[in-house]
Amino acid sequence: MTLLTLSGVHRTHGRGETAVRALRGVDMSVGPGELVAVMGPSGSGKSTLLNIAGGLDMPTSGEVSVDDTPLASLPKRALSRLRRRSIGYVFQNFNLVPSLTAIENVALPLELDGVPVRKARAAAAGSLADVGVGDLAERFPDDMSGGQQQRVAIARAVVGERRLVLADEPTGALDSRTGESVLRLLRARCDSGAGGVLVTHDARHAAWADRVVFLRDGRVVDAAGPLPSVDSLLEGTT
Numbered sequence: 143m144t145l146l147t148l149s150g151v152h153r154t155h156g157r158g159e160t161a162v163r164a165l166r167g168v169d170m171s172v173g174p175g176e177l178v179a180v181m182g183p184s185g186s187g188k189s190t191l192l193n194i195a196g197g198l199d200m201p202t203s204g205e206v207s208v209d210d211t212p213l214a215s216l217p218k219r220a221l222s223r224l225r226r227r228s229i230g231y232v233f234q235n236f237n238l239v240p241s242l243t244a245i246e247n248v249a250l251p252l253e254l255d256g257v258p259v260r261k262a263r264a265a266a267a268g269s270l271a272d273v274g275v276g277d278l279a280e281r282f283p284d285d286m287s288g289g290q291q292q293r294v295a296i297a298r299a300v301v302g303e304r305r306l307v308l309a310d311e312p313t314g315a316l317d318s319r320t321g322e323s324v325l326r327l328l329r330a331r332c333d334s335g336a337g338g339v340l341v342t343h344d345a346r347h348a349a350w351a352d353r354v355v356f357l358r359d360g361r362v363v364d365a366a367g368p369l370p371s372v373d374s375l376l377e378g379t380t
């Protein structure tokens with residue numbers, strides 16, 4: 143089983159003379175337990191790839207499947223449901239709802255999906271505890287540090303049955319130590335069966351991944367195994 147498959151994906155933004163070919167035939171797959179890093183220069187298509195992987199944007203041609211279901215085959219409502227049930231997003235700026243507490247934020251996707259409030263809150267409490275912020279359940283985002291907010295965002299990304307986690311520069315707004323703890327968490331979720339895609343500019347962050355896909359001008363130019371860790375580089379053990 144694969145959690146995510148992109149086959150021959152092209153995406154052109156706009157038309158005519160101003161058209162931008164953001165993706166030009168991308169193939170990629172992510173299975174359970176795998177964390178795949180996507181790297182590449184600014185404008186190489188990383189965010190477009192992530193949006194397409196999450197069903198937020200559709201390819202101009204090619205196929206995207208999540209949980210072995212081709213997204214193009216789904217009517218709009220079924221696509222929304224699959225997005226809510228199967229896919230979690232983590233963004234650079236956390237994207238928590240400011241008027242909701244941590245536990246309400248995490249329970250939200252389940253409640254939107256029709257899960258009874260009590261059950262959704264119980265699942266959210268478990269998810270918050272898993273990422274080490276169970277004691278912050280009643281706090282509002284403004285009363286939390288950036289690192290705490292990103293942990294809540296990760297709890298929301300993995301609550302319920304969601305097993306595909308898409309993270310776009312999730313450490314961009316955090317200091318390096320906090321950023322590392324967030325990556326460790328992402329790694330742990332993948333080790334326990336989720337699949338993850340991590341867009342990053344930072345090779346040290348990509349070193350947490352099982353594989354690295356390099357994009358340039360919308361094409362995969364190289365797909366490598368894990369990058370050597372910083373420690374192993376320093377110790378000369380690679």
Ligand SMILES: Nc1ncnc2c1ncn2[C@@H]1O[C@H](COP(=O)(O)OP(=O)(O)OP(=O)(O)O)[C@@H](O)[C@H]1O
Binds near residue numbers: 162189190
């Ligand atoms: N909605 C859009 N309309 C027009 N062009 C777009 C749109 N979104 C992205 N692009 C263009 O598509 C190309 C790829 O953009 P994308 O944001 O996917 O790259 P990226 O690798 O994520 O860049 P960055 O690292 O700067 O975030 C760029 O040339 C960008 O200007």
